[in-house]
Amino acid sequence: VRNSLISGNETIKMALTIAVGGRVWRKFFKTFPFRSNSALKRFPTCRANGRLYSTSSDVVLVRKDEESGIATVRMNNPPVNSLNPTLMVALRSCFEELEKDKTCRALILTSQKPKVFSAGLDILQLYQKSPDHVAQFWEKVQDMWLALYGSRLITMAAINGHCPAAGCLLGLACDYRIMAEGNFRIGLNETQLDLVAPFWLRQTMIDVIGYRQAEMALMIGALYPSDKALQLGLVDKLAPIEDVQTVAEEEVKNWLKIPDQARAITKMASRKPLLDELRRRKQEDIQTFRDETTRESVQKSIQQYLEKLKAKK
Numbered sequence: 001v002r003n004s005l006i007s008g009n010e011t012i013k014m015a016l017t018i019a020v021g022g023r024v025w026r027k028f029f030k031t032f033p034f035r036s037n038s039a040l041k042r043f044p045t046c047r048a049n050g051r052l053y054s055t056s057s058d059v060v061l062v063r064k065d066e067e068s069g070i071a072t073v074r075m076n077n078p079p080v081n082s083l084n085p086t087l088m089v090a091l092r093s094c095f096e097e098l099e100k101d102k103t104c105r106a107l108i109l110t111s112q113k114p115k116v117f118s119a120g121l122d123i124l125q126l127y128q129k130s131p132d133h134v135a136q137f138w139e140k141v142q143d144m145w146l147a148l149y150g151s152r153l154i155t156m157a158a159i160n161g162h163c164p165a166a167g168c169l170l171g172l173a174c175d176y177r178i179m180a181e182g183n184f185r186i187g188l189n190e191t192q193l194d195l196v197a198p199f200w201l202r203q204t205m206i207d208v209i210g211y212r213q214a215e216m217a218l219m220i221g222a223l224y225p226s227d228k229a230l231q232l233g234l235v236d237k238l239a240p241i242e243d244v245q246t247v248a249e250e251e252v253k254n255w256l257k258i259p260d261q262a263r264a265i266t267k268m269a270s271r272k273p274l275l276d277e278l279r280r281r282k283q284e285d286i287q288t289f290r291d292e293t294t295r296e297s298v299q300k301s302i303q304q305y306l307e308k309l310k311a312k313k
């Protein structure tokens with residue numbers, strides 16, 4: 001239903017707007033200008049082009065190649081890039097700054113620490129916290145996702161290690177996923193923590209791997225090794241861990257041959273309904289998360305999960 005609505009409404013609306021050169025079209029180009037520039041720069045924190053790309057923390061490192069317009073965004077929150085408020089705010093802010101940068105055309109998201117892309121949400125932020133705390137926490141998850149999933153840029157996940165839960169959420173929000181070969185796992189294992197993936201995350205999983213596989217994967221909270229993930233279409237390509245970044249750059253260069261406008265409009269045509277739905281249901285989604293995670297039985301499960309993580313050593 002969602003897909004037919006997209007083609008039936010959004011695409012026609014967009015095509016008409018393009019044809020008659022209406023307001024939405026002009027607004028689109030005002031919001032998403034397309035250009036590129038020159039010179040390679042490396043930045044220790046979130047600075048690129050002398051401009052601040054994120055918060056003052058160094059949990060996100062950005063390097064932008066001015067010639068190609070490709071920005072590499074590295075998560076740098078040791079030991080496992082768990083998504084705490086600082087990292088999520090920094091990522092969101094970085095995505096938004098790159099979005100505004102007229103010379104930026106593509107974004108590669110990866111981890112500064114090979115072997116773990118991201119361990120997902122910081123579980124400690126969900127344990128024995130006040131309802132207000134978890135509500136604010138969840139809004140940061142939503143905002144980070146909205147900025148990445150709704151980006152006009154080519155977004156590529158260079159998954160150089162484990163990628164569970166909200167790590168996978170980040171990967172699914174990108175346009176293309178390259179994952180390290182070997183004993184690394186990816187998936188939405190929320191049910192293992194007694195959590196239920198929200199509608200928008202569930203939908204992106206369905207969109208990427210199809211209904212039946214997504215339904216099963218979500219129910220059992222499956223974490224797949226990278227070769228199985230490739231087979232399912234959860235990732236698009238595998239590479240040796242040391243080559244993931246290079247392969248991502250090569251792939252982006254292929255995508256850059258496609259005119260930005262047509263690519264970005266096509267992407268928005270398929271993503272806008274889900275983006276709009278989350279924007280519309282944001283408060284309801286926050287309430288669900290707050291009520292679910294603070295439930296006694298869920299708190300117990302989170303506690304047990306944390307104990308299992310510690311006992312692993």
Ligand SMILES: CCCCCCC/C=C/C(=O)SCCNC(=O)CCNC(=O)[C@H](O)C(C)(C)COP(=O)(O)OP(=O)(O)OC[C@H]1O[C@@H](n2cnc3c(N)ncnc32)[C@H](O)[C@@H]1OP(=O)(O)O
Nearest residue numbers: 082119120121122123162164165166195196197289292309
């Ligand atoms: C209505 C409800 C809606 C809910 C929707 C929620 C959507 C998303 C949910 C989530 O993302 S929940 C998080 C799920 N994440 C996981 O299950 C991953 C758990 N971690 C691991 O499996 C492993 O850590 C790893 C990623 C495979 C890496 O293994 P490695 O051996 O390299 O490191 P560890 O020794 O396991 O960990 C080091 C250190 O970090 C702590 N830690 C690991 N993951 C997390 C985490 N997600 N949050 C907080 N802390 C984490 C781990 O306990 C270790 O701590 P120390 O023992 O060193 O203190």
